[in-house]
Amino acid sequence: MKLEIAQSTPTAASIAMLVQEHYGLSEVVESEFLRRSFNQVYRLGLTDGRSLVARLSAERPRGAPNLQFEAAALEHWAEAGCRVSRCVPTAGGEIAIEVPLPEGPRALMLFEHLPGEFTGDTALDIEAFARGLAVLHTAGESYAGPESAYRLDLDYLLQRPLQGLLRAPTMTAELRPQFEELGERLQAAILALGELSQVLCHGDAHGSNNFIQIDAQARREAVFFDFDEAGPGCLAYELAVYPWNLHPRTVDGVLSDKAAQQWRHFISAYREARPVPDADLAAIPRFMAARQFWLLGEYAGRIPVWGSQAMPTDYLRRQVTMLRKWETLELPL
Known part of the structure; x- marks a missing residue:
C-alpha cells in the first residue's frame, strides 16, 4: 500500500543542497528552517557573506503559486526605487526550481535577505x-x-x-x-x-x-x-x-x-x-x-x-x- 502524503517538510540541509546544485552562487555554508505556515521558509548563508531566503510553496486553496507575476512585480518595484526582496534567479535564469517530493513537485523560489x-x-x-x-x-x-x-x-x-x-x-x-x-x-x-x-x-x-x-x-x-x-x-x-x-x-x-x-x-x-x-x-x-x-x-x-x-x-x-x-x-x- 502506498501512503498519500499531504505535505512533507524537507530539512534545511537538503534545501541548501538543492540551492547549491541549481544556483550559480558561492558555497552555502549555513541553513536554517525559519517557519512552517502556508509555505515553508528557510534562511541560507553563503561564503561570500550574503544571506538568502528560500520559500518552498505549499498547496493553497487558490491554486498554483503566482510565480511569474511575483518575480516580475518585485523587479519592477526594485527598479522604481522601492526597497523589496527581489527574486534570485537560478544559474539558468529561471525564477524557481521544482522540488520532487512525496506529495508531488513543489516550487522553490530564492529571495534576497533584507536586514532590519x-x-x-x-x-x-x-x-x-x-x-x-x-x-x-x-x-x-x-x-x-x-x-x-x-x-x-x-x-x-x-x-x-x-x-x-x-x-x-x-x-x-x-x-x-x-x-x-x-x-x-x-x-x-x-x-x-x-x-x-x-x-x-x-x-x-x-x-x-x-x-x-x-x-x-x-x-x-x-x-x-x-x-x-x-x-x-x-x-x-x-x-x-x-x-x-x-x-x-x-x-x-x-x-x-x-x-x-x-x-x-x-x-x-x-x-x-x-x-x-x-x-x-x-x-x-x-x-x-x-x-x-x-x-x-x-x-x-x-x-x-x-x-x-x-x-x-x-x-x-x-x-x-x-x-x-x-x-x-x-x-x-
Missing part, C-alpha cells in the same frame, strides 16, 4: 511602514509585466474562501447558513460603497512582512518581503490588513487605546504620502471582515496538513459571533 527589525509600535516605525506602502502603490501604477494569476477581489477574498470553509469537516448544519448569510451581507455592504480604488497590492502588509531600517541620519525606511499574496486589488483591502492585525479577533474584542493610536499613525502617514478617497476609507472596516473570511478559508484549506482541530467547531461558532459584531465595526480617524 519588524515594525515596532512606535509612531516613527508605523509611519515609516505606511509611507513605504504608499510608495509601493504609487510605483505599482506603472507595472506592465506579466498579469497576475489572481485578483484580490471579493471572489478571491470572500466567496471562494467561504465555499472552502463551508466544506470543512468541523462545519455544522447549524453554522453553515449563518456563515452564508454573513458572507452575503458583507459582499452587499462592500458593493454598496460603489467603485473602489485599485492598486498593486502587497496582499499581506500587516507589519511583520517588512523590516524598518535606520540609516546614518537616523531616518527610518520600510523594506518589504513575502509577496506571495501580491496582486491587483482594492486599496481598502490592502489598508485593512494592518488594523485587522491590531484588532483582537475574539468575540468580545475591542480595539485598545494603544492600537487605535497605532492605526491613526498608520492611516495619517499613508494619507500624507498618497490620498485615500472617502469611499475607500469607509470600506476598510468591511474589508477587515473580508480578510477574516480569507483567513478562515486558508485554514480550511490547510486541514489535510494541520488537522481538523486547527479549526474546531467551537472556534467557528465564536467566529460567527465576532463577524456579526464586525458588521458595524468602525475605525477612528
Whole structure:
C-alpha cells in the first residue's frame, strides 16, 4: 500500500543542497528552517557573506503559486526605487526550481535577505511602514509585466474562501447558513460603497512582512518581503490588513487605546504620502471582515496538513459571533 502524503517538510540541509546544485552562487555554508505556515521558509548563508531566503510553496486553496507575476512585480518595484526582496534567479535564469517530493513537485523560489527589525509600535516605525506602502502603490501604477494569476477581489477574498470553509469537516448544519448569510451581507455592504480604488497590492502588509531600517541620519525606511499574496486589488483591502492585525479577533474584542493610536499613525502617514478617497476609507472596516473570511478559508484549506482541530467547531461558532459584531465595526480617524 502506498501512503498519500499531504505535505512533507524537507530539512534545511537538503534545501541548501538543492540551492547549491541549481544556483550559480558561492558555497552555502549555513541553513536554517525559519517557519512552517502556508509555505515553508528557510534562511541560507553563503561564503561570500550574503544571506538568502528560500520559500518552498505549499498547496493553497487558490491554486498554483503566482510565480511569474511575483518575480516580475518585485523587479519592477526594485527598479522604481522601492526597497523589496527581489527574486534570485537560478544559474539558468529561471525564477524557481521544482522540488520532487512525496506529495508531488513543489516550487522553490530564492529571495534576497533584507536586514532590519519588524515594525515596532512606535509612531516613527508605523509611519515609516505606511509611507513605504504608499510608495509601493504609487510605483505599482506603472507595472506592465506579466498579469497576475489572481485578483484580490471579493471572489478571491470572500466567496471562494467561504465555499472552502463551508466544506470543512468541523462545519455544522447549524453554522453553515449563518456563515452564508454573513458572507452575503458583507459582499452587499462592500458593493454598496460603489467603485473602489485599485492598486498593486502587497496582499499581506500587516507589519511583520517588512523590516524598518535606520540609516546614518537616523531616518527610518520600510523594506518589504513575502509577496506571495501580491496582486491587483482594492486599496481598502490592502489598508485593512494592518488594523485587522491590531484588532483582537475574539468575540468580545475591542480595539485598545494603544492600537487605535497605532492605526491613526498608520492611516495619517499613508494619507500624507498618497490620498485615500472617502469611499475607500469607509470600506476598510468591511474589508477587515473580508480578510477574516480569507483567513478562515486558508485554514480550511490547510486541514489535510494541520488537522481538523486547527479549526474546531467551537472556534467557528465564536467566529460567527465576532463577524456579526464586525458588521458595524468602525475605525477612528
